[in-house]
Amino acid sequence: MIARMKSNPRAYVVDDDPAVVEALASLIGIMGYDVNSFTSAEEFLQAYRPGSPECLILDVRLPGMSGLELQRELRRRGSRLPIVFITGHADQSAAVEAMEQGAVEFLEKPFQTRVLLECVEKAVALDEENRVDGSNWTDPGPSAGL
Amino acid sequence: MDGTTAKSVSKGILRCDPNEPRASKCFSDATAVSSDRDFAESVIETAQAIVLVLDPAGRIVRFNGYMEHLSGYRLDEVRGKDWFDVFLPVRDREPLRDLFSQAFDDVPTRGNVNTIVTKDGRERLVEWYDKPLKDAEGKNIALVAVGHDITERVQAEDALRRARDQLEIRVDERTREFVALNARLREEIAERHRSERRERRLRDELAHVDRLTMMGEMASGLAHELNQPLAAIVLQSEVILRLAGDQGQSIPPELRKSLEFITAQAHRAGDLIRSMREFVRHAEPQRVALTVMEVIEDTLPLVQQELRESGIVLDVKISDPLVQVRADKIQLQQVLLNLIRNAVEAMETSDSGGRRLDIATRIHGAMQEVAVRDTGCGIPEGAAGRADRLFDAFFSTKSKGLGLGLAISRSIVEAHGGRIWAAPNTDQGTTFTFTLPITNHDCKNEIESPRIRRG
Numbered sequence: 001m002i003a004r005m006k007s008n009p010r011a012y013v014v015d016d017d018p019a020v021v022e023a024l025a026s027l028i029g030i031m032g033y034d035v036n037s038f039t040s041a042e043e044f045l046q047a048y049r050p051g052s053p054e055c056l057i058l059d060v061r062l063p064g065m066s067g068l069e070l071q072r073e074l075r076r077r078g079s080r081l082p083i084v085f086i087t088g089h090a091d092q093s094a095a096v097e098a099m100e101q102g103a104v105e106f107l108e109k110p111f112q113t114r115v116l117l118e119c120v121e122k123a124v125a126l127d128e129e130n131r132v133d134g135s136n137w138t139d140p141g142p143s144a145g146l
Numbered sequence: 147m148d149g150t151t152a153k154s155v156s157k158g159i160l161r162c163d164p165n166e167p168r169a170s171k172c173f174s175d176a177t178a179v180s181s182d183r184d185f186a187e188s189v190i191e192t193a194q195a196i197v198l199v200l201d202p203a204g205r206i207v208r209f210n211g212y213m214e215h216l217s218g219y220r221l222d223e224v225r226g227k228d229w230f231d232v233f234l235p236v237r238d239r240e241p242l243r244d245l246f247s248q249a250f251d252d253v254p255t256r257g258n259v260n261t262i263v264t265k266d267g268r269e270r271l272v273e274w275y276d277k278p279l280k281d282a283e284g285k286n287i288a289l290v291a292v293g294h295d296i297t298e299r300v301q302a303e304d305a306l307r308r309a310r311d312q313l314e315i316r317v318d319e320r321t322r323e324f325v326a327l328n329a330r331l332r333e334e335i336a337e338r339h340r341s342e343r344r345e346r347r348l349r350d351e352l353a354h355v356d357r358l359t360m361m362g363e364m365a366s367g368l369a370h371e372l373n374q375p376l377a378a379i380v381l382q383s384e385v386i387l388r389l390a391g392d393q394g395q396s397i398p399p400e401l402r403k404s405l406e407f408i409t410a411q412a413h414r415a416g417d418l419i420r421s422m423r424e425f426v427r428h429a430e431p432q433r434v435a436l437t438v439m440e441v442i443e444d445t446l447p448l449v450q451q452e453l454r455e456s457g458i459v460l461d462v463k464i465s466d467p468l469v470q471v472r473a474d475k476i477q478l479q480q481v482l483l484n485l486i487r488n489a490v491e492a493m494e495t496s497d498s499g500g501r502r503l504d505i506a507t508r509i510h511g512a513m514q515e516v517a518v519r520d521t522g523c524g525i526p527e528g529a530a531g532r533a534d535r536l537f538d539a540f541f542s543t544k545s546k547g548l549g550l551g552l553a554i555s556r557s558i559v560e561a562h563g564g565r566i567w568a569a570p571n572t573d574q575g576t577t578f579t580f581t582l583p584i585t586n587h588d589c590k591n592e593i594e595s596p597r598i599r600r601g
Contacts, residue, residue, distance in 0.1 A: 030385060086377075090423070110373060112413070
């Protein structure tokens with residue numbers, strides 16, 4: 001296994017409610033993650049450059065492209081970016097689809113912070129595993145990225 | 147006068163100089179007597195009535211030209227014959243013979259009517275005016291009868307009477323028809339009013355249901371919106387904790403406690419919203435194995451405020467907390483809420499000191515019983531004796547509400563294989579009880595749906 005300089009884990013936050021975005025960004029920032037926040041899926045897609053290790057905290061209900069649609073789009077592009085879904089709307093069918101499409105977890109607001117942080121850790125760990133497998137689409141190759 | 151005149155007279159024409167005063171010139175000489183007689187003859191023959199003379203035996207002495215014309219008989223055909231035999235119908239002969247002899251008793255008869263039969267067999271009705279003719283010694287020598295043919299008149303009278311009767315009958319019929327029509331119209335109007343009232347009530351109920359649906363939608367939207375700031379509150383409280391901890395010192399316990407309190411309250415708000423929203427949104431029933439206790443626990447927060455405000459003391463006794471039934475949680479919640487709300491309303495008028503709500507469960511055979519007991523005003527008057535009417539749709543003794551709560555509750559309970567009933571308490575108030583079949587303890591959940599984590 002090739003040793004790599006560990007960069008800070010990165011977390012993307014996509015939620016259209018500014019209060020939630022700010023609170024999430026603050027908390028996850030304090031926990032040592034690099035946080036990038038967006039209030040729409042389109043903004044995120046434009047800015048997203050795969051890095052490592054990382055995860056996505058994603059709201060279901062968004063203006064324009066929805067959270068589920070973003071999940072599908074990422075898969076279509078071959079990305080295995082782990083996603084933790086959060087929602088203010090207890091939608092059973094959305095939960096089912098999200099999980100079937102490989103989400104790490106589906107949380108309903110207000111959720112316990114402990115649970116959220118656990119999920120984020122789990123997601124980032126998953127991303128690292130994927131990276132080691134070489135199955136992350138952004139991995140340019142084992143010899144790079146030292 | 148000469149013979150010509152006599153002949154003329156017997157035909158009823160008196161030839162006389164019209165310019166001469168009658169009394170003097172025409173009857174002054176020897177022929178005066180025969181002139182008088184001729185005159186008398188003319189009078190009789192001219193008279194427009196029957197002039198009939200019968201002898202005391204009832205035989206025809208003479209009758210006038212009017213009678214000849216009316217009866218079809220010439221006088222010489224029937225002179226001397228028995229009047230009754232010739233002219234009367236068989237049925238009348240004897241009675242009228244009696245009447246005839248009475249007429250000779252010097253009682254003038256007038257207005258008797260009888261039938262005479264003409265030569266060609268037709269019957270005519272004649273009204274008679276009779277008087278006996280006596281000789282110088284006062285002996286009856288003849289009966290002089292004057293008769294009026296009243297056949298047409300009588301027929302006309304009959305026809306008129308019949309017409310009048312017919313008219314009365316028709317008027318009666320018409321009146322009856324109108325009365326019946328009137329009654330029908332009144333009934334139709336009443337029915338239309340009833341329809342209109344029914345329609346109004348249905349429209350009101352529809353509007354109510356519409357409002358409920360709309361409120362359901364609003365509640366759903368509101369819930370979603372409320373969850374955002376709640377999430378933010380929880381997260382920020384945690385941020386404060388972490389930031390405070392970061393300074394290297396331990397956080398004062400009061401500060402930690404306060405922040406944890408804030409977090410707990412936010413979660414509590416979230417739970418309330420979730421309960422209410424699930425309740426409102428609920429679409430398809432999903433039967434899972436659950437305990438009645440957990441349903442009661444989920445339901446109580448929704449009514450705690452109401453109970454507090456009404457000063458109702460609540461007591462919950464779960465005899466077998468782990469016993470499971472297979473049921474749809476939201477629907478059971480609905481039943482419980484309905485019973486609890488009814489209990490609260492029943493106790494509105496009770497002494498504020500004595501308001502108690504007891505919820506108790508027990509096992510009874512293969513069923514779990516849940517009893518909701520109140521100390522309220524009891525089963526309403528309209529349903530007394532027919533307690534099952536309470537559960538009928540649209541039966542309501544309250545001025546507000548659809549009257550559907552208990553009907554829905556019954557549907558739900560019976561769909562689950564249970565029963566629901568109400569009974570008055572021995573002291574005060576009512577107990578509503580429903581049963582649910584107990585399920586096996588090792589049955590898995592029917593629906594293996596990924597439970598949305600609340601954390």
